[in-house]
Amino acid sequence: MTSLSTPRCFWLVRFAARETAMDPSEVEFLAEKQLVKIIPNFSLDKIYLIGGDLGPFNPGLPVEVPVWLALNLKQRQKCRIIPPDWMDVEKLEEMRELERKEDAFTPVPSPHYMELTKLLLNHASDNIPKADEIRTLVKDIWDTRIAKLRLSADSFISQQEAHAQLDNLTLMEINTVREFLLDSLNCMYKLRSNLQPGSRKGQLTDY
Amino acid sequence: ENESMSDSLSDDCVSQEEDVMTPAELISKLEEAWLNEKFSPELLENRSEVVECVMEQLTHMESNLQRVKKGDAKASVHRMEIDRIRFVLSSYLRSRLQKIEKFFPHVLEKEKSRAEGQPSLLSPEEFAFAKEYYANTETYLKAVALKRMPPNLQAVDLLKAVPEPCLDSFVFLQVKERQENIFVEPETDDQREYVVDLEEGSQHLMRYRTIAPLVYSGAVQLI
Secondary structure (H helix, E strand, O other), X not given: OHHHOOOOOHHHOOOOOOOOOOOHHHHHHHHOOOEEXXXXXXOEOOEEEOOEEEOOEOOOOOEEEEHHHHHHHHHOOOXXXXXXXXOOHHHHHHHHHHHHHOOOOXXXXXXXXXXXXXXXXXHHHHHOOOHHHHHHHHHXXXXXXXXXXXXXXXXXXXXXXXXXXXXXXXXXXXXXXXXXXXXXXXXXXXXXXXXXXXXXXHOOOOO | OHHXXXXXXXXXXXXXXXXOOOHHHHHHHHHHHHHHHHHOOOOOOOOHHHHHHHHHHHHHHHHHHHOOOOOOHHHHHXXXXXXXXXXXXXXXXXXXXXXXXXXXXXXXXXXXXXXXXXXXOOOHHHHHHHHHHHHHHHHHHHHXXXXXXXXXXXXXXXXXXXXXXXXXXXXXXXXXXXXXXXXXXXXXXXXXXXXXXXXXXXEEEEEHHHHHHHHHHOOEEEO
């Protein structure tokens, strides 16, 4: 790429761990803020967290907590997790059919459906009926959506579009194409701008 | 004693906002700033007021926790929450430092040309860091190379040597407040420019330059 742009003091450009990109584990971190119902086996008064109040906890009584706490309690065998409504074989089968039938992205039951499935199935599969079937169904839905995403990314680039609306895509899905797609678009832009003589637009950064 | 911990923010922390913010809203603000900073190609305006209030919340909570007995069930939940907030806070500040290191001459230039009364791009600490980074880079370049060059080649203009942030990068965004007639520049000569409406809750892929003002105003969230 260097031959295409004006010579620069490239020795100043350093490669750092990219804090300005997003790691899948960080998307998972955001997913852990979602609420899930648990049935505790202990009692505890209300907890006043910075992010809001939780509890009170009474043995046998369902209570909503963030996923990060639910998983921690589960690991310490202090609760049973109630899977979200959509984590159900019949509902997921319907979604899979719809996703396969439609060309557009269908609405998902949770903005973090993939991360939540993975987290809950990995740490609380004994609380989720038909866990294996659910794992396969969610994977099928994910695969169908990612295939659509690749197709639309491909047409976005080949049509040289300047704008796309991406409703119903989740952060994790966007994240799987983010770097590759954005870097490609930037490269194409650089190549095109350099084709136009005298264009200052082409003076892009050289990473 | 835990009950008074996070009922409301101190006067310092609410006076800068028109409405009183709850601690939960404060944490959402921090998370929004974190994602915007992660995904915007340029350094955004500093959010010191949010950072300081979050720090205050954390310090307050931590000092309360010191008085709690070991093995307290509630305390362990509080500590987990503190760790999660600290993670976001550090990642946010680190991503700003990385951008300052990457674009330091331009960041300092922008700060210099800022009109009086306009909010500062950098926090006082970040400003000190950027200045020091500039001076150290200059000294380093002189020591290892420039002083051995012919006299007419010894000057280096860091503003020209360091690439500028690429505002033409594409970004993903989610709309928080409906926007009409957002201008979309054509990609090629045979395309026409057009406008789009951004509906609340919708998600888009477009150039950062077009929507940068909406990121500053909080009308869209980068994702």
